[in-house]
Amino acid sequence: MIFYFSGTGNSLYAARLIAEHNNDRIISISEEMLQEKDCYEYKLEEEESIGFVFPIYAWGPPRMVIDFISRLSVPDADDHYVYSLATCAGNIGNTMKALGKALDNRGIKLQSAFSVVMPNNYNLLGDVDSREVAERKLDLAEEQIRGISKVIEAKQTGVFRIRKGPVPFILTGVINPLFNQHALDASRFYATDACTACGLCQDICPTRNIHVEGKPAWGSNCTQCLACINHCPVRAIEYGKYTLKKGRYVNPRVSG
Numbered sequence: 017m018i019f020y021f022s023g024t025g026n027s028l029y030a031a032r033l034i035a036e037h038n039n040d041r042i043i044s045i046s047e048e049m050l051q052e053k054d055c056y057e058y059k060l061e062e063e064e065s066i067g068f069v070f071p072i073y074a075w076g077p078p079r080m081v082i083d084f085i086s087r088l089s090v091p092d093a094d095d096h097y098v099y100s101l102a103t104c105a106g107n108i109g110n111t112m113k114a115l116g117k118a119l120d121n122r123g124i125k126l127q128s129a130f131s132v133v134m135p136n137n138y139n140l141l142g143d144v145d146s147r148e149v150a151e152r153k154l155d156l157a158e159e160q161i162r163g164i165s166k167v168i169e170a171k172q173t174g175v176f177r178i179r180k181g182p183v184p185f186i187l188t189g190v191i192n193p194l195f196n197q198h199a200l201d202a203s204r205f206y207a208t209d210a211c212t213a214c215g216l217c218q219d220i221c222p223t224r225n226i227h228v229e230g231k232p233a234w235g236s237n238c239t240q241c242l243a244c245i246n247h248c249p250v251r252a253i254e255y256g257k258y259t260l261k262k263g264r265y266v267n268p269r270v271s272g
């Protein structure tokens with residue numbers, strides 16, 4: 017069973033590749049969370065693995081992933097192989113330590129973890145990759161994920177194939193909490209006159225934070241996944257002035 021979260025498709029792509037290789041099933045964390053349950057209990061088949069696949073946000077897991085894990089219940093978790101794969105644009109700091117702690121609190125032991133560099137979707141401060149760079153990253157990522165799928169199939173424990181970057185304790189211990197406290201802000205999003213009121217942004221927002229009535233309006237429950245701004249088919253969404261001249265990115269190898 018693979019639990020995944022994805023804003024622009026990279027993590028969904030990775031989860032699908034692993035699931036395909038291991039004949040596994042994937043479950044969307046954001047869709048599960050819409051049910052607003054206090055406890056999410058899953059009974060697994062014998063021998064079934066548990067995977068967590070998600071993007072890195074400011075050197076940590078998305079808050080929704082941690083919220084979901086805090087309500088997760090897996091009977092006999094010790095009998096199952098547990099791994100995680102984070103997709104990122106560069107490096108992940110101590111994300112897997114933070115994830116491991118959150119899982120420990122639920123009696124689930126993280127046994128192996130991986131990070132894979134994929135195209136950047138963060139266009140608020142920096143910019144997305146050029147199409148050529150994105151394609152190259154995707155080719156390399158696919159090869160790596162296929163290799164990782166074999167490690168997962170073999171249920172190898174103690175494999176931590178991750179790129180932490182410099183000063184990981186500061187990135188994850190200091191910057192990530194600041195990001196979660198101050199940066200999850202949707203108030204700067206707006207739609208330009210190019211908006212056709214198609215409703216796509218409303219439908220894909222994992223927190224249902226957007227309501228389209230004529231034009232979209234953003235609420236206060238944002239994870240900064242950037243699905244809305246990157247997916248808009250007519251490029252009508254902007255974030256203050258930060259994104260006016262920036263590119264947009266959606267993983268071209270996933271649909272639906």
Ligand SMILES: Cc1cc2nc3c(=O)[nH]c(=O)nc-3n(C[C@H](O)[C@H](O)[C@H](O)COP(=O)(O)O)c2cc1C
Pocket residue numbers: 021022023024025026027028070071072073074075076103104105106107108134135136137138240241242267
């Ligand atoms: C809010 C935000 C913060 C990000 N922070 C990081 C980061 O700290 N390190 C990194 O390597 N990539 C970072 N990224 C890039 C994404 O992790 C990367 O593009 C990821 O593959 C996107 O996955 P998705 O398509 O499944 O949403 C960030 C992206 C967003 C939207």
Ligand code: SF4
Pocket residue numbers: 207210211212213214215216217218228232247248249250251252253
């Ligand atoms: S996805 Fe774009 S065009 Fe469609 S409603 Fe949202 S802003 Fe408007």
Ligand code: SF4
Pocket residue numbers: 023202220221222223224225226234237238239240241242243244245
């Ligand atoms: S408002 Fe946009 S950035 Fe925020 S959670 Fe929804 S889709 Fe993601």
